[in-house]
Amino acid sequence: MPKVQLELPSAWNAGSAVGAVLPAGTMPIGEVLAELGRSSPVLRARLFAPHGRLRRSFAVYLNDDDVRSLSGESTLVHDGDRVRIVPSLGGG
Amino acid sequence: MPRRSATRISVDLPALSAEDRRRYSRHLALPQVGELGQRRLKAGRVLLVGTGGLGAPAALYLAAAGVGTIGLVDSDQVDESNLQRQVLYSSSDVGRPKLDAAGDRLASLNPLVRIVRHDAELDPSNALSILRGYDVVVDGTDNFPARYLINDACVDLGIPDVFGSVYRFEGQVSVFHPPNGPCYRCLFPEPPPAEAVPSCAEGGVLGALPGIIGMAQAIEALKILLGEGRPLEGRLLLFDALEMQFRELTVRRDPRCRRCSPRHRHDPLVAEGGGEGGEASDPDLEIGSEELRRALSGATPPLLVDVREPEEYAAGHLPRARLIPLGELRGRAGELSGPRPVVVYCRMGHRSGRAARLLRDLGLTEVRTLSGGLAAWEDSDHRARRSTR
Ligand SMILES: [Zn+2]
Numbered sequence: 025m026p027k028v029q030l031e032l033p034s035a036w037n038a039g040s041a042v043g044a045v046l047p048a049g050t051m052p053i054g055e056v057l058a059e060l061g062r063s064s065p066v067l068r069a070r071l072f073a074p075h076g077r078l079r080r081s082f083a084v085y086l087n088d089d090d091v092r093s094l095s096g097e098s099t100l101v102h103d104g105d106r107v108r109i110v111p112s113l114g115g116g
Numbered sequence: 117m118p119r120r121s122a123t124r125i126s127v128d129l130p131a132l133s134a135e136d137r138r139r140y141s142r143h144l145a146l147p148q149v150g151e152l153g154q155r156r157l158k159a160g161r162v163l164l165v166g167t168g169g170l171g172a173p174a175a176l177y178l179a180a181a182g183v184g185t186i187g188l189v190d191s192d193q194v195d196e197s198n199l200q201r202q203v204l205y206s207s208s209d210v211g212r213p214k215l216d217a218a219g220d221r222l223a224s225l226n227p228l229v230r231i232v233r234h235d236a237e238l239d240p241s242n243a244l245s246i247l248r249g250y251d252v253v254v255d256g257t258d259n260f261p262a263r264y265l266i267n268d269a270c271v272d273l274g275i276p277d278v279f280g281s282v283y284r285f286e287g288q289v290s291v292f293h294p295p296n297g298p299c300y301r302c303l304f305p306e307p308p309p310a311e312a313v314p315s316c317a318e319g320g321v322l323g324a325l326p327g328i329i330g331m332a333q334a335i336e337a338l339k340i341l342l343g344e345g346r347p348l349e350g351r352l353l354l355f356d357a358l359e360m361q362f363r364e365l366t367v368r369r370d371p372r373c374r375r376c377s378p379r380h381r382h383d384p385l386v387a388e389g390g391g392e393g394g395e396a397s398d399p400d401l402e403i404g405s406e407e408l409r410r411a412l413s414g415a416t417p418p419l420l421v422d423v424r425e426p427e428e429y430a431a432g433h434l435p436r437a438r439l440i441p442l443g444e445l446r447g448r449a450g451e452l453s454g455p456r457p458v459v460v461y462c463r464m465g466h467r468s469g470r471a472a473r474l475l476r477d478l479g480l481t482e483v484r485t486l487s488g489g490l491a492a493w494e495d496s497d498h499r500a501r502r503s504t505r
Binding site for chain 1: 166168169170171255256257258259260263280281282283284285286287288303304305306307308309316319321326352354365366367368370399400403407482484
């Protein structure tokens with residue numbers, strides 16, 4: 025049972041395995057994302073720019089709030105929370 | 117968001133003809149539209165940028181509803197592969213300019229509305245003059261540079277930007293209209309890296325999907341013209357066709373937004389992400405003020421390089437910054453090779469953006485440019501002090 029529910033953009037083709045990589049317990053969302061990046065080079069490239077900076081081309085929501093309106097990457101994620109990455113879609 | 121007062125009866129709203137009354141009788145029957153609302157629609161001017169998957173259904177419904185002036189921006193021709201979703205066009209239109217085909221179709225649907233054709237691709241030089249004078253802009257484009265440009269021009273002109281986008285089985289809708297709500301850059305400050313962005317042509321899109329999103333955009337445009345209902349400002353509507361599920365997320369204004377914060381509202385328009393000429397900003401090379409501040413107090417503080425002119429440097433610079441004017445940078449790049457990462461900066465971030473690209477091209481791997489330059493740095497400095505008071 026994954027402790028934190030994670031939703032990645034379907035366009036990222038990340039599959040459904042990602043929920044399992046998250047360790048249990050409370051941690052900052054920046055670490056959750058770093059952990060995610062370590063799980064797959066593809067995800068890492070999606071999430072982080074070459075110098076390790078989190079990209080700003082998608083929004084990260086913790087439950088119903090954009091983490092930028094909380095404490096950014098230091099926002100704490102607890103068991104049972106839902107983390108959702110909202111991608112920027114370009115098509116029309 | 118209070119409803120705009122229905123008592124805003126203006127003498128310059130056009131009157132309805134007998135033909136209008138027959139055609140729009142189902143609108144006249146709605147208390148929220150009625151005679152006054154229909155006159156507002158008749159006076160309304162909506163610009164559709166892009167007449168593809170999103171613009172096609174939006175244009176059909178806006179014309180049918182009696183929006184008096186509908187502008188269309190597109191420079192494409194109808195391709196056979198468009199017909200799977202761009203319901204404005206017929207098989208016989210293949211090869212015709214979209215503006216001609218769309219203009220004919222909309223005129224036959226409703227000869228009472230005026231169609232204005234802008235045979236152009238939106239760019240930083242023409243965006244303001246094309247958008248100016250419209251009440252609402254509907255973003256139905258298919259690429260990020262156009263989306264950022266539409267946002268930036270709408271913020272500058274104060275026009276609501278009715279945003280819609282699709283990919284494969286998913287869609288998004290929102291209305292960006294600061295200061296009432298956030299802008300597109302508040303939500304997505306930067307475009308995704310180009311290699312991570314397959315287009316609908318490569319990735320595919322379900323035929324009816326842009327229909328539902330484009331029609332949601334048309335409804336938002338009508339609500340704005342009518343001044344009725346709760347606009348989709350500050351809310352992002354997500355649609356998942358495979359799950360047949362709508363969800364809504366709250367989007368907040370970013371007080372540091374590089375477009376809709378007061379100091380940036382009227383910044384010159386630039387081509388964003390994948391623009392021509394290599395002058396577009398490269399998000400991977402940028403470092404924000406907060407991040408730089410942290411890096412400077414960290415274990416391996418970066419070497420700061422001021423690429424402005426000596427007199428600008430003399431008037432004030434960041435502590436311990438080294439002066440190398442942009443014009444001398446190529447010849448003096450050797451001074452910067454070493455273990456320390458380099459951060460270049462200037463006043464606004466334009467010159468240092470060029471500097472960072474130059475240094476990267478010369479083989480420096482650890483180089484970044486201060487995003488927004490000293491202007492952004494000072495801004496964040498003020499905020500930091502205020503918040504500790
Ligand atoms: Zn903004």
